[in-house]
Amino acid sequence: MDTFIAVIIIFGVLVAVHEWGHLYVAKKAGILCREFAIGFGPKIFSTKRNETVYTVRLLPLGGFVRMAGEDPEEVEIKPGYEIGLVFNANEQVSKIIVNNKSKHPEAKIVSVERIDLEERLMIEAYTDDEEGIQTFSVDEKCDLIVDEKAEQIAPLNRQFRSKSPLKKALAIFAGPMMNFVLAFVALLLVGLVNGVPQYDNAAFGEFSDNSPAKEAGLEQGDEVNSIAGESVSNWDEMTAVIQEHPNEEINVEAIRDGERISTSVETYSRYDEMSEQEVGMIGVQAPTDHSLIQSVQYGGTQVFEVSKVIFDTLSLIITGEFSLDFVSGPVGIYNYTGEAASIGIFFLIQFAAMLSVNLGIVNLLPLPALDGGRLLFIGYEAIRGKPVDPQKEGLIHFFGFALLFLFMLVVTWNDINNFFL
Template sequence: MQMIQTVFLTVLVFFVIVTIHEWGHYFFAKRAGILVREFAIGFGPKVISFKRGETRYTLRLIPAGGFVRMAGEDPEIVEVQPGQTVAVRLKDGVVQRIYLDRLDERKDVLRGEVVSIDLERNLHIDLDVEGEVEKYQVHPTAHIIARSTETQIAPIDRQFGSKTVGQRALAIFAGPMMNFILAFILFLLYVQMAGVRENVQIGALLPDTPAVEAKMQVGDIITAVNGEAVGTDYTRMINIIAKHPNKPIVIDFIRDGNPQSLTITPVPNEQGEGKIGVQAAFGTRAPTLGETFTGGVTLMKEMTVLIMDGLKMLVTLQVELDDLGGPVRTAEITSQIARQGIVQLTSWTATLSLYLGIFNLLPVPALDGSRLLFIGLEAIRRKPISPNKESFVHFIGFALLMLLMLVVTYNDIVRLIRGE
């Protein structure tokens, strides 16, 4: 049962942080009037697929991210050319369906050869029907049917490229933005669940150590060491003790509400640092609203700095392959943290969401940062960059990212097999 719960929580973590990212793209694209063709979690073959309204929602086999496919971002797959024989279905004289194959099997349709067609601006189709050219208006949400697949047409005002620089930038930035919002909310929840540290306590005593000989007890609240107040800083306590190997020190503590003190002589470890043989625990209390907010801000800031430092090392090639981790290693660590409980898992999920948001803003081809860079260049130049050139750059970037992902994943699997 524990294993099933761990697997479920691990999958849930990935699902939540990826879904909230793609939902950000989806929501602001729809708000701008862009036709969203697909909302996908994962890459590769479809596992689950269904359509609601204009958008197809898919769960794909490879759990390495997701995407929102907007009309106009890439060349449309289905094209209708003059001279092509098609069948159309009309409603109130307006074309609702355009069939490209199995024309003899279609019922209640008009069949003819395309003379001219415009599915982006004027929305019309002219058909040669038995030698007479007939003109028809095409509905803005008409569908093209080919190989049993329906594709909704995308008039120019429904395409990504037709929107303002601000609308496009917001639709792209919204993915990382939602990750930042999720991370902050989860950090706030973590502060609420973990509480605010009130003091440093003895959490455990190691056998045959000075603390045991001095009859210290689990639960003793340490207030000062050699006259220096400890407060909630366990590291400060350890540092003071470490400076006094084989030298008596006075530890002030509270036991059962009564202040007490005793003298202990730390013993040196292999590094020559003084140790008394205790492990820390922390007394906590429920945080106030202000403490919850400031605690969440502090955690957000500290984790951002750590993530940026890690990315800096990656960019400057100060890391080795074994230092990198792909989906396999991330899932492994997530499952380990899931076993520690919901409190630690909440903090880890916040960190992953923050990392995903920051990573996606890097100016690396195929990532949101690169797409924002192209939009920024367009704003400066006051004219768009060639869509073909931009698509080629993103394609190369995506291919390289997938190659790196494969290498890192292979290394993670090998490491797991070896038990490292």
Template sequence: METVIAFIIIFGSLVFFHELGHFLFAKRAGIMVREFAIGMGPKILGITKGETLYTVRLLPLGGYVRMAGEDLDKIELQPGFRVGLTFTETGEVKKVYLNRNVSNPDVLFLETESSDFDKELFIEGYNDDGELVRFDISKTAVVVEKGVETIIAPYDRQFDSKSLGHRAMTIFAGPLFNFILAFFIFLAIGLIQGVPTVPTNEPIISDVNNDGPASKAGMEKDDFVKEVNGEPVKTWTEFAEIIQANPEVPLKIQVERRTDLVLLEVIPKKLTEAGKDYGQIGVIYADPVEKNVLKAFYFGGEQTVLWFKRIFELLGMLVTGKFTLDDLNGPVGIYKATETVAQFGIFSLMNWAAVLSINLGIMNLLPLPALDGGRLLFFLFEAVRGKPIDRQKEGMVHFVGIMLLMVLMLVVTWNDIQTFFF
């Protein structure tokens, strides 16, 4: 249960901050946001505040910010369609009822001749007396269909109406907020736990996982490892390599505990990653730390840049074939990794969350259809051409991209299931 809670909090936070970036920059650009959603699929919870519906959805596979003008957002009335209208005190249309059965006595019924809910904001048609009449539509007018009210989105509130710079920044803001979140998580670690000083690399146990092989063998925090199977151990790196190289092999480990020498027998647990087995006993090494606000800020930036580079290196290995699809982890793999990390305490979980946040930001910036990077690539084409790509063609490319990403997700998830459960 603890792992489930940790996974939901971490994954939910990463998605929330990613979508928050899109949301804030959309609002800053004057774009109407129809929905701010965490998760995909059927709605579990929904609250409308202002012009935005805030929802939590069933499937924890991401989220989205639905902006005005996207997809099927536009309102079009065919000639001959009968609607009901109510008006503001100044005579502008404030509500348009698409249902034929409306009990409101103030409603004026109209057989539509023509209308524009985007730019000119008018509706024209024949009233019950057969007269052709025309009314201006308020910029805050509401369309009512089957009891559901939807605020109209004049063109100046739609995504496509904004400058190339505003649109690009709105899309880029999602990954950007993931990087910012990672920085603040690393900063919090530095402020609360402290910032590592000069590394000593001495084989001193900083912490012991309660359920790990080391704990079961009697190893304790601050134990100083002296020997493994009678061979002296000088550094933590040397000790870690011995443990990793001996999964499920009994090891005689001598430790110095205060003034005593204690001999323990530890059997490393076997884990598998990228098709290779390695041992783990459930202990943590940490360099000496100090608490310093300025150094904590530097630490936050340094760790963000460090992991940014490492993830890009892994992407390079994927491109060159050093990594394959079998080496990638999907949601199941991330959950299992979270389960392992959670055993080492809150700071390890925070570090893991920061790394995942950077990874999410970078993945979304890849120039692939349906991802933020794919949309930014279309904006680059628009800047070069001097005009946007046809929306239908762009939409088709993104649709194909979504289908391919879903297939990739299924393949990676199946690999995870085979790895962890078979």
């Protein structure tokens, strides 16, 4: 698979699943979600379904769900404004036209005296009928049309800020949680289709092409007792002995259908980057189990192990042993994705699952602009009894985002030095 296509697909899926978690729980909590976006920057695709606009944007660097009430409303209609009103069959205002009223001849032009689009959902205004102030009821799904761009109003009970700290926290936590779920499901499917390696026994699984072990008469399912004169009881012990004998003839004693067999195998060598030396190989894989129970256990164990490695790496920040070489930016991930794709689709899926776990954990870090930072503010709100001023919180998140962006640039430059310079 082409590396670029693999990267786009993987990141698209990871971001979409993450943001879908936010979207689903937020909607269940009754929050109006204005936009579900994959990427940042200019829109290259847009479609509206129900109350939400779904967009794909030019820069594939993440995504977001824009919930009503997270930020102050962009349009404020003050007394004295002239606006156009369009009514539905129930005589409620279904559209409020701000600017370009001439393009809507069906609209009733009024001069606003008082307007409340959050709690009372009403407009008090003067009309051309010389009847004094009239009061108009506003539909809770009324569209506010500014310069021909429509956006649904958000009554207070549909806004993020009006919800309880618990509902807010669940809507924010759902994004990272879905990354863990995605990783588990992906690894579960790998286990079901490709099988879960069984390392408890020293047995043979599938043979590779031109396998020396197969040429020597060994078969899948043979249980090895000893190899090169050394007794072995599990896969790791067996492979460790084989690796010690590159390009050598070794004796293999095994059990097949209750009978003892013995044969000699000519190993070949492969350079091992971890040990930085040639190691012996006989072209055989570990036996696998395709059962549901084993696959579920494999998915859960792998998610736990990957999480443990990530937390161990993050702990190096506290000890002062952290290095930029421990992390990768877009360039590094692009390179590793290409390597994973060259090995095979199942390895690529496992790599994507690892990235999904990483995305979930990183997003939960208590840093501004990340989900963990937002959860920190919600926790503070729960203890304090009232939320932090939205403008102050927004400013903190803005600076946090700027610092994260700067860190990403530094990591990317480090990747370029490691891979290309």
